Amino acid sequence: MSTSAQLRAALVDGFTGDDRIADPAWENAARAVPRELFAGSFFLPVAGSNPTAYHPVCKGEAGWLEQVYSNETLITQLDGRIRPDDVAGGTVTGTPTSSSTLPSLVLRMWQQLDTGAGHRVLEIGTGTGYSTALGAHRLGGAAITSVEYDPVVGGAAAAAIKAAGCAPRLIIGDGLLGDPDGDDYDRLIATCSVRHVPPPWLHQVKPGGKILVTLSGWSYAFGLALLTVTEPGGATGRFLPGWTSFMMARPHDRPPRQSLSLLPGDERPTRIDPEVISTWTGGWVAQLAAPSAERMGAGGQQILSDVATGSQARTMPDPGGGWTVVQRGPLRLWDQVEDAVEAWQAAGMPHQDGFGITVSREGQQVWLGAEGGPSWNLPI
């Protein structure tokens, strides 16, 4: 057995608990597809750096292959242009814009998609092509179409997929528009996150078909949803357990902003402890309530800045206990967040899997508990 095959076998053998691959056909794919063809050179975060700095790990250097077979996400591009081979030693900062997602998550999502023989699958976000190759190995290349936004990334993926002996259909373009030539898909899987479910997907996946996608927003909170298409333009589903996050689909990402000036406004005591929106699901609830806001700060000192209206809210601890919120602008961001958090607290503060989503031609709502419960409109 080659070193690569040994490392691959060790990676798969290490998938235990929630990471265990239940379906032997997916396990075969994981044991067969060499990740080093896809990851090439990559960035690793420098521990403890703030803002996060990355150091390049270049193909072939000592320890490279072992790192390829770690169950880690390997970042392959920063800021839409910087690749590891562009950085000669040293470190670099930037926003990750392409990666090879951690293998256990890729495999879990393929299984959650509940796909099998005869299905036509549309993947959004080819990235390095690793997940595409796993899908093509399991379902056959003819079953898979994958769309990548970035032509350089897509070109590298195409070469790697070919080297792996797979032949899915690959498209360079905006996957939020789906497949420009096709419909009638049985499944859609997205490995980039979106602020709402792109309407073209709801016409290209057949009624009864499924969409697996991570919903996110400008406060960078995430929920992985599995939807069933109910009719052209409509779908319903629930969020799944776990802690899945993905970089945002490029057209949905937050517009760049200049430095933020915190301005005076109306003051009042808060009804909730602001710290709660620093938690995984508390941040998700706050994002649902203020969907065009960016969240900064932490603990008792939260800052919300609305990208669309310039509205602001910021909290601060009071010397005698409790917290004050200062709000200004047309949206009362903290009022919205507080109402949502109180509804969530009244429901027992469930994880994202306590929420569901309904999509129709009229709009998209995330609801808490069951349809008809407290709900929030997604920004479209």
Ligand SMILES: C[S@@+](CC[C@H](N)C(=O)[O-])C[C@H]1O[C@@H](n2cnc3c(N)ncnc32)[C@H](O)[C@@H]1O
């Ligand atoms: C997390 S990476 C994909 C990981 C990949 N599936 C793998 O296993 O290597 C996300 C990818 O989505 C791509 N992307 C972002 N917005 C997109 C869009 N609108 N359409 C298609 N791809 C997009 C990014 O360029 C990036 O390559």
